[in-house]
Amino acid sequence: MTRNEPPESQLLDRRFIEEESAATPSFFATEKVVGISRELIDSLIEIMEIRETASARLCLHGSELSELHNMIIAQSRAHYCRPHRHESKVETCQVIDGRIAVLIFDDSGEVDQSFVLDSRTRPIVRIGADRWHYVLAI
Numbered sequence: 001m002t003r004n005e006p007p008e009s010q011l012l013d014r015r016f017i018e019e020e021s022a023a024t025p026s027f028f029a030t031e032k033v034v035g036i037s038r039e040l041i042d043s044l045i046e047i048m049e050i051r052e053t054a055s056a057r058l059c060l061h062g063s064e065l066s067e068l069h070n071m072i073i074a075q076s077r078a079h080y081c082r083p084h085r086h087e088s089k090v091e092t093c094q095v096i097d098g099r100i101a102v103l104i105f106d107d108s109g110e111v112d113q114s115f116v117l118d119s120r121t122r123p124i125v126r127i128g129a130d131r132w133h134y135v136l137a138i
Contacts, residue, residue: 012027012040012047013040016058024053027057027059028059028063029058029059040058041074044072048076054076054079054080055073055074056073058071075100077136081134083103084133085130089129090127091126091127092125093124095117095118096119099116099117099137100116100137101135101138102114102116102125102127102134104131105132109132
């Protein structure tokens with residue numbers, strides 16, 4: 001960090017609080033209405049780089065107990081999250097910058113569908129509840 005850069009603790013404003021027990025840097029909203037600026041997204045990316053982690057997230061919901069989870073996830077190509085499913089929750093992936101691949105699997109582990117998402121041509125995919133999936137930055 002150079003002298004002109006703010007300390008890491010100042011990169012995110014008071015609308016978010018860090019969940020210290022999370023595996024990767026995770027910040028939860030402290031207010032019911034949260035607007036997200038490009039500057040806030042850039043700060044999240046900077047935190048990921050400073051801490052040398054493969055991902056970091058802004059959770060727009062208040063806690064893990066919230067019924068609906070909305071997140072902005074900064075993810076490097078080095079990030080790995082094994083294929084998984086959410087038995088009773090739908091997941092939507094939307095690309096702001098870069099590209100991701102989303103693989104959908106059937107119950108036998110075979111790829112059923114695949115998508116390449118980017119911010120211009122196909123920015124969003126919705127994954128229904130109880131569908132095995134894998135997301136990776138490309």
